[in-house]
Amino acid sequence: MEVSNKQVIYRDYITGFPKETDLVLNTSTISLKVPEESNGVLVKNLYLSCDPYMRILMRKVPDNNLFTCYIPGSPITGFGVARVLDSRHPNFKEGDLVWGTTAWEEYSLITTPETLIKIEHTDVPLSYYTGILSMPGMTAYAGFYELCSPRKGECVFISSAFGTVGQIVGQFAKLTGCYVVGSAGSKEKVDLLKNKLGFDAAFNYKEEHDLDAALKRYCPDGIDIYFDNVGGKMLDAVLLNMRPRGRIAACGMVSQYNLEEPEGVKNLIQVIYKQIRIEGLVVFNYYHLYPKFLDMILPHIREGKIVYFEEINEGLESGPAALIKLLSGRNVGKQVVVVARE
Amino acid sequence: MEVSNKQVIYRDYITGFPKETDLVLNTSTISLKVPEESNGVLVKNLYLSCDPYMRILMRKVPDNNLFTCYIPGSPITGFGVARVLDSRHPNFKEGDLVWGTTAWEEYSLITTPETLIKIEHTDVPLSYYTGILSMPGMTAYAGFYELCSPRKGECVFISSAFGTVGQIVGQFAKLTGCYVVGSAGSKEKVDLLKNKLGFDAAFNYKEEHDLDAALKRYCPDGIDIYFDNVGGKMLDAVLLNMRPRGRIAACGMVSQYNLEEPEGVKNLIQVIYKQIRIEGLVVFNYYHLYPKFLDMILPHIREGKIVYFEEINEGLESGPAALIKLLSGRNVGKQVVVVARE
Known part of the structure; x- marks a missing residue:
């Protein structure tokens, strides 16, 4: 039938x-x-x-x-x-x-x-x-814990921070004891990041003409971990602001998806000067961690320690x-x- | 006096x-x-x-x-x-x-x-x-063994392969049992790579109009490890030819050093698709390994197993x-x- x-x-x-x-x-x-x-x-x-x-x-x-x-x-x-x-x-x-x-x-x-x-x-x-409990949640989990080697007190910057993955990474970073800064594309999202998700600082990238200057303002001591959801110009500005032995999880490059020809990233020499590690994330490579991930995140959701x-x-x-x-x-x-x- | x-x-x-x-x-x-x-x-x-x-x-x-x-x-x-x-x-x-x-x-x-x-x-x-026994040798050693996680049978591509660091990396890679390909800027260097340093293949990048096509010819199954001494256009072409979970040691970007404004690298999205890891090398971070390095390389030099x-x-x-x-x-x-x- x-x-x-x-x-x-x-x-x-x-x-x-x-x-x-x-x-x-x-x-x-x-x-x-x-x-x-x-x-x-x-x-x-x-x-x-x-x-x-x-x-x-x-x-x-x-x-x-x-x-x-x-x-x-x-x-x-x-x-x-x-x-x-x-x-x-x-x-x-x-x-x-x-x-x-x-x-x-x-x-x-x-x-x-x-x-x-x-x-x-x-x-x-x-x-x-x-x-939060499927591919995007696993992206946040594997990207942050497996790729970024986070330590308490480090400065974590997240682009597209109110996106599904960004929301979760930011809260993982706060649970780890990091200083957490996010960028987003509207005042509403920036307010939610600061007032509902516990970000230490957040800014609207559309209102910043000089992303390098914005990062120097919001992350004055430099960035230890960059969780990159956007690529392009933001990545270029972040490279100038990374701290020595900083880590970048390359999870998305949404700023490039509508372009026929991608923008070039110009500041890669900083990868050498500061011994930066950039690693791409293919979340499927980490699906074996899904049960461990659920064990970790479900109690946090039930207790309201992670909001969504x-x-x-x-x-x-x-x-x-x-x-x-x-x-x-x-x-x-x-x-x-x-x-x-x- | x-x-x-x-x-x-x-x-x-x-x-x-x-x-x-x-x-x-x-x-x-x-x-x-x-x-x-x-x-x-x-x-x-x-x-x-x-x-x-x-x-x-x-x-x-x-x-x-x-x-x-x-x-x-x-x-x-x-x-x-x-x-x-x-x-x-x-x-x-x-x-x-x-x-x-x-x-x-x-x-x-x-x-x-x-x-x-x-x-x-x-x-x-x-x-x-x-x-070979100082900073450049240590760059080759730390860059290859510490950053690239080499395994027998993998394809290693080295740019500026007849440079001081490149020469040594290529021979380390052969000792590891890798397939080793190098690029250099003259026929003389290409011949030396193949005939004196044991590279499996080598090419003159100045004679290749399409670096992507050249890499597809010399590394037909893709590149597991790229030891990057040049950055720029070669890095962009390599990104298109990396294998999943490939590793790039960023040791130099000599193609960019004479430019006031660096060239943009456009294919970084491949870092995500293939879960590539790019890591910069600050050789001073590895100087504690110098005695271990000497113990390894001096016998090879004395026995003529590494030439220079x-x-x-x-x-x-x-x-x-x-x-x-x-x-x-x-x-x-x-x-x-x-x-x-x-």
Whole structure:
């Protein structure tokens, strides 16, 4: 039996800033049974995650080795939370809740279910498994603890600090006893960083004509750890302000994603002068740490020691608007699309 | 009693490519006794080292936190081998041979003798203590073994591979069982890399219009380790050819030293996609490993398992020509200036 299946379709390759009209709604049909020849799972999508890396998948010329770029005419893919309706894979059974890569549609046949992770703890909001408890949370955890070697008293600077990853890194850094500074793109986000997330300082990068001068003002003794979500000009300014043996976790370069030709980073010689370590993060390399991560973060969430902001759009129809909002930085908190609350 | 003291004087700040006439010979006088109020040493300089980093010290606006830039009207400084003629420091006595930072002159009063290292092994040429057995050798050793985590079978690419550091790194990599590829700036150097230093492949970067294509040809399976002595365009091309979890030791950026405004490096997003680690090397942070380094390298040198090329200029008068030759890449082998053979 086939049912109707609303989808968000990727229209065509995008150059420059993506627009809502680059994504179109479509209604298809789907069988709610896994085909006999498959060992996949059939899921009902509940929550979809909007993440900056999705812009990278809209390129005509793929420049990454991690993800398959979006195919014009097909639904976009991303992380999400889903309920298993049918399974031919031994790890999953009907009724399981999972998070992992799915498509932007009501129901999906997932043919690589080994990439899905079963959700065991449901005393926290399910939507958290699009953010703080899934890939972005693991990015913050692995990026900060595994790549940055943080020590108490060090100065940590985070760009895109009110982004999903930034929010969490900042709170990890405070738990470690660091001095934490963040940049964000609006006064509202800056206020939230300082007043709700415990950042020691924060600034609106859009109001700073001289990023080097801003960093010298907010991090007067220099930066020990830079958690980089943006790349480009901010990275260049940070390099001038790193302390000897500073560490940079390269987790995202969102300032470059809409450019056809990336900006050049000019101050790399500082990497030598100060023995700086820059390391990229492929979060999938750290998924074996997920149980340890949950053991650490769930109590903090339950006790309110780590707070978390979400911005929820209701309905798959609101998906294109939600994703474009995220990609242009207008959301305040983790951007989630609710497909169904069951 | 004062004696005559020939010196190589830095005339004025240099923009663009340095020329011989930027350095002038002068004759001063010096007392061969350490003043009573000093705890320094008075040395007779024997061999002076020409090193690429010296170009950085000719800048008007210092951009580094490691060295004091040259002062117009004063002798230039650099690494050298010297004989102690008088000492008021407990670590050194008359007759000791030392290597470390000295000035380009016949005799020098060194007021920070704690930076000098005593030479204990004199069965190898003394001039080796300007290169393979001093700062450049330690740069190769720490950069390769401490920063690059090399494993047998990995592909190692070295730029400026016939430079003092490059020569040694390449041979360390061969000893480790790596596949070793080098770039250099002349056919002569490329031939020496392949025929005398055991490199598996080498190319003349000046003959390659497309560095990305060249790297794909010489390192078809990608690069696990890049030992970077040049920065700039080569670094950008290497980033496109790194393998997942590749490591880059940032040891020099000689392609940038004559530029007022550095070139931008555009492909840093690959650092994320491939979880690349870039780490700068401040060799002084590894000087505690010097005895271990000597224990390792001296037997290899004595047994001829590590070979080493030098280019010797005789006489302090030839110093300006030797240094300019090094800074323009025309030397073939470690560039040394002999001040005195005692």
